[in-house]
Amino acid sequence: MAIGLTHYLVIAAVLFAGGLFTMMTKRNAIGILIGVELVLNSANVNLVAFDRYLGPGRIDGQITAIFVIVLAAAEAALAVGICINVYKNLATVDVDRAAQLQG
Amino acid sequence: MMSVFANLSVCLSTLASEGSGVSDVPSAAAPGGLLEWLLFNLVAGGVVASVIGVCVTKNIVRMAVWLFVALGSVSLLYFMLAANFLAAIQLIVYAGGTLVLLIFGVMLTSKSPWVRWESRPIEIVAAAGVCVALAVGLCLLLVRTTWSSTEQLVPGAAMKTLGERLLTTYLVPFEVAGVLLMIVMVGAAHLARQEE
Numbered sequence: 001m002a003i004g005l006t007h008y009l010v011i012a013a014v015l016f017a018g019g020l021f022t023m024m025t026k027r028n029a030i031g032i033l034i035g036v037e038l039v040l041n042s043a044n045v046n047l048v049a050f051d052r053y054l055g056p057g058r059i060d061g062q063i064t065a066i067f068v069i070v071l072a073a074a075e076a077a078l079a080v081g082i083c084i085n086v087y088k089n090l091a092t093v094d095v096d097r098a099a100q101l102q103g
Numbered sequence: 104m105m106s107v108f109a110n111l112s113v114c115l116s117t118l119a120s121e122g123s124g125v126s127d128v129p130s131a132a133a134p135g136g137l138l139e140w141l142l143f144n145l146v147a148g149g150v151v152a153s154v155i156g157v158c159v160t161k162n163i164v165r166m167a168v169w170l171f172v173a174l175g176s177v178s179l180l181y182f183m184l185a186a187n188f189l190a191a192i193q194l195i196v197y198a199g200g201t202l203v204l205l206i207f208g209v210m211l212t213s214k215s216p217w218v219r220w221e222s223r224p225i226e227i228v229a230a231a232g233v234c235v236a237l238a239v240g241l242c243l244l245l246v247r248t249t250w251s252s253t254e255q256l257v258p259g260a261a262m263k264t265l266g267e268r269l270l271t272t273y274l275v276p277f278e279v280a281g282v283l284l285m286i287v288m289v290g291a292a293h294l295a296r297q298e299e
Binding site for chain 2: 003020063077085
């Protein structure tokens with residue numbers, strides 16, 4: 001059976017759901033960041049799969065995926081900086097304990 | 104290093120071209136062949152297994168290792184999709200840069216790598232229900248849609264085209280990404296500075 005566009009999109013959907021579950025259930029802030037990386041990867045797989053299957057010689061999806069990777073790396077760097085600051089102030093990165101702004 | 108990836112993709116394509124009889128497939132496994140099916144299922148199994156590993160593990164370091172496997176499997180997917188440059192970028196920047204950054208974050212923000220924080224079971228059940236429903240709904244939707252896709256072998260665009268597009272059509276995002284990276288470097292260095 002030929003591998004079609006749908007196969008890749010299903011993979012991306014599984015990646016997205018897994019990333020969403022990780023973001024929702026992990027209490028470690030770095031764990032939440034790992035979920036964000038999974039979601040961004042699912043978007044990239046979608047971009048490149050449509051790129052390849054919707055016409056010959058298109059690379060716009062690849063270029064967009066490159067920019068997504070750049071943005072993901074930048075956002076991970078800043079988020080880890082924020083986590084380090086939280087650790088300095090609260091001695092933990094448990095997001096359930098970072099409740100000082102709670103009403 | 105790029106020649107290693109080019110050789111890998113050429114080897115995969117020449118091995119896979121038995122299915123369609125094409126002998127100089129540029130950069131993709133021949134569609135409809137057995138080898139493409141086998142490769143895709145192996146790589147897809149790797150992706151699904153590593154996603155489940157990330158979701159289920161309670162140890163943060165093991166989660167990072169499963170993420171590494173996920174990123175490597177997605178990079179293999181990109182090789183199969185004839186996006187060689189992107190696959191190399193994924194391995195270098197994502198697996199070799201962002202993941203190492205996350206592990207540094209784990210190192211700097213934990214008293215011990217074996218600390219486990221458990222979520223309440225009701226949260227896990229509710230989140231699992233929502234995510235499984237989302238995944239099943241998306242998959243059903245995707246299977247029932249008819250995409251206007253081409254099943255023919257599309258040759259991957261050359262690196263030359265990618266470079267030209269980056270500097271002509273996509274020049275503004277390219278420059279903005281450069282400025283963004285500079286801002287992020289300054290901001291992250293400021294955020295994580297040592298207090299006196």
